[in-house]
Amino acid sequence: MARVLMLIVLLMGGTATSQLPEFSQQYRQRLGGAIDALEEILADFNRDAAQHGMSSAEAIARQKASEDPFIRARGDSMLNAEIRLSRLKQQQSEYESAGPFERLMIFARGFDSQLAQATAEDYEPAVPVTVAGFASAGIGALAGLIVMRVLVGIARLGRRRQRQNG
Incomplete structure (x- = not known):
């Protein structure tokens, strides 16, 4: 489930930032x-x-x-x-x-x-077919990946503490 959510965030982040050059x-x-x-x-x-x-x-x-x-x-x-x-x-x-x-x-x-x-x-919106558009998409996807990794790490840490206390 986390991988699917991560993929969705990557796609959303990449799609959103790929629009920066066109905007x-x-x-x-x-x-x-x-x-x-x-x-x-x-x-x-x-x-x-x-x-x-x-x-x-x-x-x-x-x-x-x-x-x-x-x-x-x-x-x-x-x-x-x-x-x-x-x-x-x-x-x-x-x-x-x-x-x-x-x-x-x-x-x-x-x-x-x-x-x-x-x-x-x-x-x-436009389809990004420029180097800047693809690079912006990559940066957005990477930012989404980092955010998801941090959130997943926090969630895992919370579960570990619950197991230790419970």
Whole structure:
């Protein structure tokens, strides 16, 4: 029974982690779309600021200094959009120069939570036919094996103590 359970855990762990490269790929595709959208929003904002003789930073500072709470909130939103765009562009640059395994590490190290959530909502699993997919499956299976070995060891230890006491 323990061997069957172990096999199930190995398969589940391997299957789950084999999806990491595909999830990362779908995240990268959304990353480009998010960058495009933020660039468009900020270009419009910068154009409006320039028409009124201000830089982007001056326009944001003016909004944040406003007594109108809505205008202040818009200033915060624009500043956050600039910061997020910079962060996403940096991540995209890292992805472009990385290999398949390194991309997984880049994602794990600093994904954008909004983007990851949107990716998860629309995620479509794929059969892993890449080296990274197979390696991820192997890592997941190995992790499952280790967890099962530890749990089986704990269960055996508990049974031994019961026999000694009973």
